[in-house]
């Protein structure tokens with residue numbers, strides 16, 4: 001095992017990503033170390049949002065990686081690896097799991113997990129990666145301002161053991177990370193595309209020019225989403241440049 005070879009648990013902290021960064025700064029943190037918390041005072045979401053999680057109900061982890069094999073301009077592959085690890089873990093429990101581009105994890109049309117990857121880049125190399133993951137496990141009530149949350153308990157009606165979930169999730173991500181290290185990038189790309197939410201389905205999107213109909217046809221190596229319109233033209237979008245309606 002690389003991922004989960006070392007675990008550091010905190011009952012409460014500000015954010016596992018922030019703690020991981022502090023530990024890396026202090027030095028000597030081995031690859032695959034997982035920072036795990038029961039509660040975060042200021043859990044970080046994408047784009048400066050906060051990540052809500054009730055005390056002791058969910059999985060809140062950050063994985064420290066040194067992916068020397070990945071060049072900075074190809075860093076989106078790390079996002080794919082982590083997303084697929086989550087998908088593999090969740091598919092052991094339930095169905096209808098998708099990756100909503102770029103890396104939200106959905107059950108049907110609801111979000112069950114979020115990923116916040118923070119890469120520190122020097123020239124075209126990644127010095128280290130902090131892969132922050134929040135998975136809703138046993139929480140059943142969420143703030144009204146969270147758009148479409150769900151959890152394993154909401155879906156299955158049962159309480160899930162957090163320790164078991166931790167082991168299964170880190171194992172699943174470890175397997176995917178090894179695919180990356182052993183150069184099985186094609187498999188990662190293929191599985192990522194086939195797990196995409198609304199892949200190849202005509203549906204409505206919204207960009208800075210307004211609402212349009214299209215279907216997702218691919219994601220570039222740099223992580224840009226490709227959508228084809230009814231006239232066969234393909235448009236590319238970066239993160240937050242397009243909304244799914």
Ligand code: BTN
Nearest residue numbers: 015043044045046114115132134
């Ligand atoms: C998102 O907005 O979807 C990303 C959410 C990422 C949340 C996780 S919880 C563990 C880790 N620590 C943080 O502060 N954020 C990530």
